[in-house]
Each structure stands twice: as structure tokens, then as C-alpha cells.
Amino acid sequence: MTVPGKYLRGIPINLSEIKDIAYAAMNRPVILGGPIRLGYGAQGGSKADEFDLPGLVLALKDIEAFTYDILGSKSSFYNPDSIPHRSRSTQEIARWSVKGAFVIKQHPDYPYVMCELETFRGCGRPDHCSFCTEPFYGDPDFRDITDITSEVNYLYQNGARYFRIGRQSDLFSFMAKDTGDELPRPDPIAIEQLYKGIRIAAPQLKVLHMDNANPGTIAAFPDESEKIARIIVQYHTCGDVAAMGMESADPLVVEANNLKAMPEDVLDAIRLINRIGGVRGENGLPELLPGINIIHGLKNETLETFRLNFAFLENLLDMGLMIRRINLRQVMVFPDTPMSKQNNTDQYHDQFIKFKKKVQKKIDHPMLKRVVPTGTVLKDVMCEVHNGITFGRQLGSYPLLVGIPVKLPLGRFVDITVSGYGQRSITGIPYPLDINNTDQKLIYHLPGIGKKRARTIIGKRPFRDQKDLCDKVEGIEEMLPYIEFKD
Ligand code: SF4
Structure with missing residues (x-):
């Protein structure tokens, strides 16, 4: 990879995985292509070496063109070395x-x-x-x-x-x-x-x-x-x-x-x-x-x-x-x-x-x-991974990593309110938050709510509506835009 990366659900293929794939193919031709033709290096700060692995055919130009040409005839399929490398x-x-x-x-x-x-x-x-x-x-x-x-x-x-x-x-x-x-x-x-x-x-x-x-x-x-x-x-x-x-x-x-x-x-x-x-x-x-x-x-x-x-x-x-x-x-x-x-x-x-x-x-x-200031509502965050909490991202280029401090079903979209920050990620809670039934941990994360007030809220649940909540708990106006009231 010219730009190595580490993502929520994927990292670039490594050498031993490439070898495993070649082995699993049981002597059928395995063609490898992409930036690896320019060299292989495990991480930045190093030199990328020319890549050569026995049993693999490296597409020296575009893998799409090489594959297309190989599939053109049975003889070339079993003899990929006979095919010239070219750009598409x-x-x-x-x-x-x-x-x-x-x-x-x-x-x-x-x-x-x-x-x-x-x-x-x-x-x-x-x-x-x-x-x-x-x-x-x-x-x-x-x-x-x-x-x-x-x-x-x-x-x-x-x-x-x-x-x-x-x-x-x-x-x-x-x-x-x-x-x-x-x-x-x-x-x-x-x-x-x-x-x-x-x-x-x-x-x-x-x-x-x-x-x-x-x-x-x-x-x-x-x-x-x-x-x-x-x-x-x-x-x-x-x-x-x-x-x-x-x-x-x-x-x-x-x-x-x-x-x-x-x-x-x-x-x-x-x-x-x-x-x-x-x-x-x-x-x-x-x-x-x-x-x-x-x-x-x-x-x-x-x-x-x-x-x-x-x-x-x-x-x-x-x-x-x-x-x-x-x-x-x-x-x-x-x-x-x-x-x-x-x-x-x-x-x-x-x-x-x-x-x-x-x-x-x-x-x-x-x-x-x-x-993304505290209280920003991010729409359609896809829940992707459980790791103690739920990690998700909005679908897009360079998405922000969102940690949601409860276990939510994976593969679903959820709107979240931004409630805290890691160094390169944010903490979010589902929006709007069902204040009467939600997990106590999420109430702690509501914007503007300290632990003390969160405990008071939990102790005085359920609430009929905003007025009922404001009557029972002092100083919670800041969080009202982020909650809802269900039976
Ligand atoms: S040489 Fe590469 S990095 Fe520099 S301007 Fe061209 S494409 Fe961009």
C-alpha cells in the first residue's frame, strides 16, 4: 500500500495473508495486482522492496487488463507468463x-x-x-x-x-x-x-x-x-x-x-x-x-x-x-x-x-x-463493531469514528448526539434519548448532565413530559433538545 491504513473493520492485506491465499488456490494461477507492483513495505519510514513470491503472478501494469487478457483463452489461463503486461x-x-x-x-x-x-x-x-x-x-x-x-x-x-x-x-x-x-x-x-x-x-x-x-x-x-x-x-x-x-x-x-x-x-x-x-x-x-x-x-x-x-x-x-x-x-x-x-x-x-x-x-x-461541538446531532451512524461498547461511522469519505457506550444492534443506522471526545473519535448517545427507559450509562453522557443530576434523573423516572422533568430535577434545560418521553 502506498498509503498504509488501519480502519475500523479492515487493514491492508499482509504478506502472510497473501501467502495463505496463494496456498489455498492449490497451484491454480493467483494474480496479484495494484500498488504492490511498485513495491511492498510494511510501514512508513521504510523502503518498499520489489515484491516477488513464488507461485504468484504479479501484474506489472494494470491487473484488470492482465486478467482480461488471461481469460481470453484457455492456453493463456494456464500459462499467465505468456501474456504481456499492459495498461488498460x-x-x-x-x-x-x-x-x-x-x-x-x-x-x-x-x-x-x-x-x-x-x-x-x-x-x-x-x-x-x-x-x-x-x-x-x-x-x-x-x-x-x-x-x-x-x-x-x-x-x-x-x-x-x-x-x-x-x-x-x-x-x-x-x-x-x-x-x-x-x-x-x-x-x-x-x-x-x-x-x-x-x-x-x-x-x-x-x-x-x-x-x-x-x-x-x-x-x-x-x-x-x-x-x-x-x-x-x-x-x-x-x-x-x-x-x-x-x-x-x-x-x-x-x-x-x-x-x-x-x-x-x-x-x-x-x-x-x-x-x-x-x-x-x-x-x-x-x-x-x-x-x-x-x-x-x-x-x-x-x-x-x-x-x-x-x-x-x-x-x-x-x-x-x-x-x-x-x-x-x-x-x-x-x-x-x-x-x-x-x-x-x-x-x-x-x-x-x-x-x-x-x-x-x-x-x-x-x-x-x-x-462537531457537543450537542451536534449526527444522522445515520452505522453501528459496525462491538468492543465493550458499539463503534459506528456515517457512510462517507473519511468518516468520524463514533463510540456509543452501550451495545446496539449491528448493521443498523442510528442518529446520535455528540457527548464527548477521544483524541480522534467522538462519544455519542442515541438521538433522541428515551429518558424513561434508556440504559443508565447513556443518561450520564447527556450533554450538560453531571453524575449527580444523572443519578437524580434515574431515581425520579418516569417523567410524563418536559415540564414534569423540569419540575422534578433542577437545571436540566440544556439536555431537553436531546431527549424524548416514552411510556
Ligand atoms: S507528484 Fe504526486 S503528490 Fe506531487 S502533485 Fe503530482 S500527484 Fe500530487
Whole structure:
């Protein structure tokens, strides 16, 4: 994985699982594809090595094209080494995505499945960031808008309701025009056609989110980018995140690694997205917020880099801006990138761990309180895991982790009132809370209720209505919006 992750119900496959699958296939061809063709590394701060496992065929270009060609004849099925590796064309994606849309029904979570829509891949910059593998895909190779919307329509006909426009390195650059400058000029008309087309193809969709945005593009083309941000907010669903690869707030690191944006550009981009997307939407989250990715271990990094990165984040807090997610990681070095000659990517490992903890405590925690203040009602949180309590998330891109301090049935949606905070998660209680019958633990978590008043409430249950409750228990006005009265 180029960006390793750990999620509520999944982590990227590891080597021993890959071996198990190959073993279970009992000498039938097992084809492995995806970013692993660029190398395999267990975690950031390390080098990704070329991957080679006996018994496995590694698709050296696109696994879809390789598989398609192998299935073309019986002889090639049993002799995959005879098939040349190649990239798939956008026309092939158009055909295959429509024909394969039915497969969504086989997903164990169906119909609650996020469908990632590819719009393009590759990078439009003439020179690239030192760590990045995206340039291996070449110049941007845009899919036709009608092909993307047909894919959406076929998925929709097969029950899909949750979509994310992902994969591309910068959604703001979809169909951008090369002007000979460092960055191509964004095309708001194309983005509007894309979003409008998706809405027509999937009229009752429940989620439409985006993924990456290049802060350099937004800072370089503020007028076009403002138009695009407004289009996104008009057609998407709220709780959306524009994940921005800032990578470093240290200008020396930015220069040495040819990164896409200086810290002041990133700040401009964050302000623009906050101004247009900072309004709270109907699911309880702001419409569109920026996310930031920071990478440590890049060329020219010093201890000063940690100080500058922290100061940048602290400044965002001081300025009253909102960031939905801060992703800190150590670089994973892939063969053939400019970083591959660098051997000291892990020299500040201990400093990185300290930095991460400091950001969680001093930035993530207060930022979370700003993004979802106590008493915010989050709609449609899917209960997913029991682990002493119930953990759930809203379906969407970069969802917030919600801990609900009781056991609720899994696979169901529940609205919750935000009542507390972990460092990167929130505590929530079902909304509205049935004050007469609910578990005592949940009453303790009602906003504005201390343990003493919670005990009084529990001792004086049941209550007929708000007036009855206010007559029997003093000072509970703050919690009235979050409760209901059942017999
Ligand atoms: S990280 Fe840099 S090189 Fe990679 S896609 Fe973004 S701008 Fe291009």
C-alpha cells in the first residue's frame, strides 16, 4: 500500500495473508495486482522492496487488463507468463465498469458499499514530488464524463447509493487545461457536468463525496477553484472532505522535494475551502472541509521541520479554521522515485512518534470539538463493531469514528448526539434519548448532565413530559433538545 491504513473493520492485506491465499488456490494461477507492483513495505519510514513470491503472478501494469487478457483463452489461463503486461485504456474501463457493475451485489455489506469512481490518474505537473508514485502513470488520462456517469447509472441500477469521486490526484484538475505553466488550469464547467451527470444518473444517491485536492491548484487558481468548490457543495452530500497533500510546512523541505505547495499556498487553500464548505449540513457535519496530509522523512528534514509543521497546525486552530482530518505519516520509499536514493528516512523516528502524540493531543482533540461541538446531532451512524461498547461511522469519505457506550444492534443506522471526545473519535448517545427507559450509562453522557443530576434523573423516572422533568430535577434545560418521553 502506498498509503498504509488501519480502519475500523479492515487493514491492508499482509504478506502472510497473501501467502495463505496463494496456498489455498492449490497451484491454480493467483494474480496479484495494484500498488504492490511498485513495491511492498510494511510501514512508513521504510523502503518498499520489489515484491516477488513464488507461485504468484504479479501484474506489472494494470491487473484488470492482465486478467482480461488471461481469460481470453484457455492456453493463456494456464500459462499467465505468456501474456504481456499492459495498461488498460479509458475505453476499456468504460466497457468493463458497466458490465461488471452487478458485482456490487456480492459485497458482504451490500447495499451499504462506497463505490469509488475513477476520473483520471497521473499527474499534470512537469516535475514531480520526490516521494510520489503517481507520475509512473504518466500525464493525466481523463475518462469521458459520459463514461463515468454510465458507470454510476449501472451501479445505481444494481442498488448502489454511496459514491466517492476518488483515485485522481486532484479533483480540481479534472479536465484541466495545460497552459505550459507549473499547474494546469482547472475547468469548472467540466466539474459541473460531472457532478450534474452523476446526480441525473443516481437521483436518490445517499452519499457523493470527493477525495484528493491539490492545494497548489487551489492557491494558483483561486477564481476557478472557488467556482469548483461551490459546484461541489451544490451537488455533493455533506460531510465531504478535500484531502490535501501538504506534506511539509518547512519551505526547505518543500523545495528539496519539489512539493506542490508552499505553506502559505496551503493556508490559502484551507481558507477557501472553509469559507465555502464550512456551513453545517443536514447530516450534522460541515458541508466540505479540508483534510491535510503531512509526511515526515523527506529530503532536507531537520528537527526544525517538526517545529514548523506543528506551528502551521497550531496557527489553523488560532485562526478559527476547521480541518476535518490530519493524516501524519512517515514516507514509504518506492523504487525509481527520487527518494529512492535517500537512506535516512527514519532518522527522526522517535521525534515523529512524539510529534504525532503532540498533534493528537493539542490539535486533533480541540479541532474535533470545533468540527462537531457537543450537542451536534449526527444522522445515520452505522453501528459496525462491538468492543465493550458499539463503534459506528456515517457512510462517507473519511468518516468520524463514533463510540456509543452501550451495545446496539449491528448493521443498523442510528442518529446520535455528540457527548464527548477521544483524541480522534467522538462519544455519542442515541438521538433522541428515551429518558424513561434508556440504559443508565447513556443518561450520564447527556450533554450538560453531571453524575449527580444523572443519578437524580434515574431515581425520579418516569417523567410524563418536559415540564414534569423540569419540575422534578433542577437545571436540566440544556439536555431537553436531546431527549424524548416514552411510556
Ligand atoms: S503528490 Fe506531487 S507528484 Fe504526486 S500527484 Fe500530487 S502533485 Fe503530482
